[in-house]
Amino acid sequence: MKNNKLLSNAKRRMQRGFTLIEIMIVLTLLGLIGTFAVTNYMKSQREGYIKSTKILIQQLKTALDDYYRTCNSYPNTGQGLAALISKPADSTCKDYDPNGYINGKKVPQDPWGHDFIYISDDGKKVTLKSLGPDGKEGEGNISLEDIQ
Structure with a gap:
């Protein structure tokens, strides 16, 4: 009889589940881990974007130097970077690469x-230069001078 009572008490305890405190502790820990993971992900993404921007600036500078060697000057501000894709209408460059x-x-x-x-x-x-993540002039800009 006593054994049956002990077994039923043990069985009842196993069926009760988790207490509210235990659930709150687990949720708090999951929240902290999630916050840490998201923060690290955002930092890594930002660093990756900065590296990508520096590479793009270097590639654009190389293309601009090719343009300079062919045309003996860089495109003016009005012609802009679009001059690297197609010959500007006001260009005097005779040897512009048709590609x-x-x-x-x-x-x-x-x-x-x-x-x-x-x-x-x-x-x-x-x-x-790139205006960086905020798209505004000032801190966070990435320029050709930063790379060279």
Whole structure:
């Protein structure tokens, strides 16, 4: 009789499940782990975007240098990076490569979806930069000078 009572008490305890405190502790731990994982993911993604932007800037600079060697000047600010895809109407470059200087039909954007800033007033030097994640001038910009 006593054995039956012990077995039924043990059986009842096993069927009770988790207490509210135990569930809250598990949920809190899962929340902390999730927060940590998301934070690290966002940091890694940002670093990856910055590296990709630097590579894109280097590739654009290489294409601009090819344009310079062919045309003896960089495209002016008005012609912009689009001059690397097709010959600008106001271009005096006689040896412009009919295939352009970059692949594709569109000037690439930075990983955040912003256009690169291109300036060349005298045709002898260029300013090339990305406005970074916030898309605003100032801190967080990635420029050609940062890479070289």
